[in-house]
Amino acid sequence: MSKDLTVIAKRYASALFEVVGQENLDKAEAELRLVKSIMEQNHDIEKILNHPKISVQQKKQIVKDSIGTDISAPVLNTVFLLIDRNRQGLITEMASQFIGLANESRGIADATVYSVRLLSEDEKRQLEETFAKRVGKQRLRIENIIDQSLVGGVRIRIGNRIFDGSVRGKLERIERQLAATQG
Incomplete structure (x- = not known):
């Protein structure tokens, strides 16, 4: 991943880090570890998310179905924001950056x-x-x-x-x- 994309992913991770705060940090980190794991293990999701003929709403629904319904609003909204802005390729890197920030704070x-x-x-x-x-x-x-x-x-x-x-x-x-x- 290029340095520019890593910087962009870190910005999203930092914003999410500020939104969840210290009291919800463990839950958000666990959710992002799950998201990262699903994205890395299921290459079909990556193909679907990058397919130009699949609508943004369909992509969001596929991600939501894959991740499950027990994901907090801030984490889900951040993933959806990446999809809205056609930056779905940054989801795993954003999760990694968030985990790094959470680890650093602890x-x-x-x-x-x-x-x-x-x-x-x-x-x-x-x-x-x-x-x-x-x-x-x-x-x-x-x-x-x-x-x-x-x-x-x-x-x-x-x-x-x-x-x-x-x-x-x-x-x-x-x-x-x-x-x-x-x-």
């Missing part, structure tokens, strides 16, 4: 932890305590993804930072060092 960061097996709750808590301080956050929301290619250890992605403590990562670093000393 001192939370989303972290993806890649490991060779599922981590226990205790292991997740220990990783959260260690890495939240490193990135200047109070908490981490950890998503654990299994990656057998790591051989052992973990690789953590927090925003655009990667902490690689995997065996594969260590072997790759050793290989680069050996290549540099031989070349």
